[in-house]
Amino acid sequence: MRFLTIIIFILYLIPNYGQEANKAGTTAAQFLKIGVGAASLGMAGTSAGLVNDASSMYWNPAGLIGVNSISVIASYTDWFVDLKHQYFGIVLPINEDHKIGVGAxxxxxxxxxxxxxxxxxxTGDFFDASDVMVGLTYSARLVDFFTFGISVKYITQNIYNETASALAVDIGTNLITGYKGIKVGMALTNFGTTMTLAGRDLQKSYDPLPNNATNVGIASNLKTEAWELPLNFRVGIGWDFIGKGDVMIYDPIHSIKIGIDANHQNDGPENASIGIEYKWQNLIALRSGYYFNDDVRKLAGGFGLNWDVPQSFAVGVDYAFAELDRLGSVHSISLKVGF
Known part of the structure; x- marks a missing residue:
């Protein structure tokens, strides 16, 4: 009965695709919507209820509670039109019930x-552009079956001589149902201030009385429009279907995880994704996923390799690809190290 209730709840939250107008291009800092961590990306970003490594600082800060040792992640995505997307994070466990992390x-x-x-x-002159986010994350286990996480982020965008900045928070929760490996995660991300470009190219000299020869121009600034951040509410279910511990089917060698996520965003229609991961001996992982009601993303996939040196360190390397329709494929790779 509890399992059926959870499934109905998730299906209720998965979007009704025909009801929302497309609001693409109405928010700033679009780089915040590019996912991190090839393990999650290979499963089409189905992470709200599954993610439990350093990349959870991006997807759902409540998942950080699953990191049990000092952990580092470095993620790189070769985005389209020569854009380069990078993420770096480190997690420092305080104790079993409290974890902190820093990500950029x-x-x-x-x-x-x-x-x-x-x-x-x-003209012979050149310009460039860059976007940066730096965040601090805290996660806590409030009770045995419920975790909470929050991230505070500073965001800045730069193009030529202009800069815009904002502050934002992410809030997430994870509910461990205790039934056959099912977990439910929710995260509200990028809730914060607006962004307004300012810089020396917007500084002008204004003469309110141009016909007065003795009048001197007044130093002034052109005001640009304020843009909201790409607010997103994500809810998902993670299912440890086969494996060890709290699972549907026990197997000491093979494991299968399934994830389903739904997203409600302020700059576009709702979308959903489904992903699956198979692991053998916790050494080799194969992943696949699919995006629903997404104008660009469709199929995703990838694989991972893990090495665990007892009482020393663990290393994981993951690769993922995603098909972006007419934009072609994008490729991601990430490195995770735990001490």
Missing amino acids: MILTMGEMEITTEQQPKG
């Missing part, structure tokens, strides 16, 4: 030559 996300592009109406082939 960076999106960069190569230099581009400036063009004008008078010089459409280029």
Whole structure:
């Protein structure tokens, strides 16, 4: 009965696709929507109820409670049109019930030559752009079956001589049902202030009385429009179907995890994704996933390799790809080290 209730709850939250207008392009800091950690990306980002490593600082801060040792993650995605997306994070467990972590996300592009109406082939000067996020995460186990997490983030975007910045928080929870390996996760991400570009190129001299020869221009600034952050509410179910511990089917060698996530965002229609992971001896992992009601993303997949040196350290390398329709494929790789 409890299992049926959980399934009905998740299905209720999965979007009714036809009811929301597409609001693409109405928020700033779109780099915050590029996922991190090839393990999650290979499962189409189905992470709300599954993620329990350092990448949880991005997906659901409540998942950080699953990190039991000092852990480091480095993730790299070769995004389209020569954009480079990177994420770095470190987790420092305080004790079994309290964990903290620090993460940083960076999106960069190569230099581009400036063009004008008078010089459409280029002026000989160049500009670049970059986006940066730095965050601090805290996660706690409130009771045996419920965890909570919060992240505080500083976000900045830079293009040529202009900069915009904002503060935001992420809040997440995880519910461990105790029934056949089922977990339910929820996360509200990028709830924060608006972003407004400012910089020296917006500084102008304004003369309120141009016909007065003795009048002096006033130093002024052009005001740009404020843009909201890409707010997202994610809810998902994670199911440890086969494996050890609290699972549906016990197997000491093979394990299978299944994830289903639904997203409600303020700049586009709701979407959902489903993913599956198979592991052998906790050494080799194969992953696949699919995005529903997503204009760009469809199929995802990947694999991972893990090495565990007893009483020393553990290393994991993961790879993922995603099909972005007309934009082609993007590839991600991540390295995880635990001490």
